[in-house]
Amino acid sequence: MTAPSPLRRVGGSPRRSAGPALARTGLLAPGIVLLVLFAFLPLVALVITGFVNDRSQLTTENFAHVFSSGTYLRLLGRTLLLSFAVTVVAIALGWPAAWALARHVKPARRTMILGLVIIPYITSQLLLIYGFLTLIQAGGPISYVLTQLHLTGPQDSILYTPWANFLMLVYESMPTAVLVLYSAAESVSPSVLEAARTLGARPRYVFTHVIWPLSAPMVVVNFTLTFVQTVGAFAEPAVLGGPDGQMLGNTISTQISSGANDGFAVALSLVLLVTSLLVVGVVTALVSWTKRAQSGGPTNRLTAPPRPRTRARTPELTVARES
């Protein structure tokens, strides 16, 4: 850091870019070095490793291996399908809850409820998986209650079945759904709904022609986040899924841990990444198509949502006054 030059002090405004360029380099350097070495290089390394065989030759044989094997393609298909189902179910279950939170809960209570939603969101995934395991295992709380009600036998449990894995993944996706769709619900202005109702729109029509077009972008955000995360899941199926509940992430993680065939593991990863981005792209296109189809012509501009409130505004003011 250099001493302030008289010129800059007189000018006062830090907006001119002549002086601070050097200082800025100093500010940016550590972050950029880290990002280049450990974000950019790993992504490059992924691509390179996928196209190199164990004799260090450039090749596509890793990908040929993936696509020639029915096992891996079936596993890929199942992983994508499962992740799609998990994401859609989480959105469908989370939306009404998020809607109620934004509309029908007193603001004072909202902060507390959001806190309760965040607990599973920031609790270690492994602890949640473990807690879920204790919950559903034979003799555990759920099994105990069901046995007492004579609905199941004492040894019945969905643990180590694909259903356990599915439910766990839905559980983990739900907080994101509630948080993201809560923002979506907040951005639908109550007066717009009131107007639609006053003009005689039935609830279904209000949903398809007002709420859906206004919420669609956040639904896409939610879909993208959850789907991409779920596609890469491997701990949940490994712990809960049993032999029939495995996902492609398990194959990839086993390959990486063994270190035996990096190129193949990376090729699998890249195929998974690209196909899941394709799914995201298709869903995004479909959603924006329904949005356009439903919301019709330019008259609907009137229903454009107010910009979502930015989070920091009020705290910033109070802080500024304090200091």
Place this chain on the structure above:
Amino acid sequence: MRRSTSALVTKVWLYAVLVVFALPVLSMVVLSLNESRYGTLPFRFSLHWYQVLRTDTALLDALSTSITLATEVTIVCVVVGTLLTFGLRKAPIAITLPVNGLLLALLSVPLLLLSAGLLSVFDWLGLGQSTTALLLSSIITSLPFVVLIERGRLENLSPDYAEAARSLGAGPVRTFLLVTVPLMAPSIIAGGMLAFVICFNNFAIQLFLAPVGISTLPVQIYSMVRLGVTPDVNALGTLVVAGTVLIIVVLNWLTGNAARLFTTTRER
């Protein structure tokens, strides 16, 4: 009439969802106070598993490894992230575009895949699976959260305060340290706490990059769950969740609404 019915139904649904959210955690809490060795009911109160936990060195070592790692990562992330946030503010687009792209990529590439790439890079660097590799990888995955949160605050910060300080004769360094940093403090602390949480929970990175013989808490639980668990994990889980609740309360107090941190972070 119809509207109030639908309001009631969705509200009941909301509370049902909250109950389901709590179930795995409640299960851990209840079973940690239950006598049974196999996590089975009926319930008989006992503090036995908390006593077992006090002597379970594998689990406690893993916890202290996790806390140490997360603390180191938090310190580095807060310093580097704050510098980066301020550096990016008026940087030309030739810098901001690739940097933001990388930050976004870190948030959107599944960690399983990122750790495969990181492992290759550390192999090239001759570090392989090591504490250095673990530390650097944890830093890089927590960094974007710090930058996003601090940037949100910085964008909303009026430049008037800094300009007032400058026109009253403070140099840029003094202005930065005595005016801008205090104004930014809540977001810096919130970003740091988030970095801590993200790092603490970062299972994939820890599994693939930690050296043999060093287990973080998630990795330790993972290996225990697959080999047969002792219920003292319930006791530890209960304590960790209690810590989590504490963090949320502090975040709420600092930012007014902790949930905003997570929603706006993920929207971008």
